[in-house]
Amino acid sequence: MAVRIPSPRPVGTVTRGTTNPNRLRRMDRWIAAVHGGAVRRDRDGVAVDLGYGAAPWTAVELLGRLRTVRPDARVVGIEIDPVRVEAARRYERDGLAFAHGGFEVPLPGGRRPVLIRAANVLRQYDEAEVHAVWERLRARLAPGGLLVEGTCDEIGRRHVWVALGPEGPRTVTFATRLGSLSRPSDLAERLPKALIHRNVPGEPVHAFLSDFDRAWAAAAPFASLGARQRWIGTVRALRRDWPVADGPGRWRQGEVTVRWDALAPRG
Incomplete structure (x- = not known):
């Protein structure tokens, strides 16, 4: 072609x-x-x-x-x-x-x-x-x-x-090689331009990453089963408060997808 x-x-x-x-x-x-x-x-x-x-x-x-x-x-x-x-x-x-x-x-x-x-x-x-x-x-x-x-x-x-x-933005996906991750907020440096300057207190993406880190810390007992199981346990907890749009099949890949409207910049 x-x-x-x-x-x-x-x-x-x-x-x-x-x-x-x-x-x-x-x-x-x-x-x-x-x-x-x-x-x-x-x-x-x-x-x-x-x-x-x-x-x-x-x-x-x-x-x-x-x-x-x-x-x-x-x-x-x-x-x-x-x-x-x-x-x-x-x-x-x-x-x-x-x-x-x-x-x-x-x-x-x-x-x-x-x-x-x-x-x-x-x-x-x-x-x-x-x-x-x-x-x-x-x-x-x-x-x-x-x-x-x-x-x-x-x-x-x-x-x-x-x-x-x-029609417009739908979702935001966070993806990582799990063995390289210290905590989920390590991904903040790779936020797309629409969000990277919004990772500050008062903005939804900052609140999301803060909750992600807390859930990761709480899922520390899963670490004995490997980083993948810890990630899955973390996302299971995270979705209680955030509109996670995917399921365990994607979480196993070191991913999580969240609806855009939950993370969109204020104003």
């Missing part, structure tokens, strides 16, 4: 472009497991890896993971830096293409993707700009589509992302 779309003035700015193989594996696997049905039902099955960076590894990996739920899934990697696009084109193959662009998400024929994944893209923007970017990207989604926007560390151990539908 060749994609050659002139984009005279892409919307956005160039990121640092740092990336590593498997950096986004937690996000990809969550998308495939939780939202694979939407990918299967979509007419075109096109996903976008927005701002894939200086190397195309994340787009290549996204295609492989989506094809576990839809064999004819397609991925377009979009980058605002034309040099990166040209460098990536040697990796193009059936179902994988690269295009020059930004938040306007250029696809041939005005197609709308069922998925836009924007990882580690908005960290460099001001918080005040986030909602306008979200609105622009959501407007590009196919009916029933999904925007996943978040931040992770360099090797994908810790990751927090927001899932948004065409």
Whole structure:
């Protein structure tokens, strides 16, 4: 699938472009497991890896993971830096293409993707700009589509992302390699831009992380059974006061998903 779309003035700015193989594996696997049905039902099955960076590894990996739920899934990697696009084109193959662009998400024929994944893209923007970017990207989604926007560390151990539908933000997911975790609030440094400056007293996300730490401390007896069992016990306690949106199958992966409206910034 060749994609050659002139984009005279892409919307956005160039990121640092740092990336590593498997950096986004937690996000990809969550998308495939939780939202694979939407990918299967979509007419075109096109996903976008927005701002894939200086190397195309994340787009290549996204295609492989989506094809576990839809064999004819397609991925377009979009980058605002034309040099990166040209460098990536040697990796193009059936179902994988690269295009020059930004938040306007250029696809041939005005197609709308069922998925836009924007990882580690908005960290460099001001918080005040986030909602306008979200609105622009959501407007590009196919009916029933999904925007996943978040931040992770360099090797994908810790990751927090927001899932948004065409109607707006739905959930926030916290994901970690459990063996690397001292306490759940370690994930605060990976909060997406819409939340990272809100981790202060009086804001819901701060209250959530504080309760998460308390539940983790109370679940210390489970540590003898391993970090996974401690995490599961922690989330079971946490959901008494917070609208946890997933179940033990995801908790076992070192994840927990909470409704956005419970964590949304005040004001």
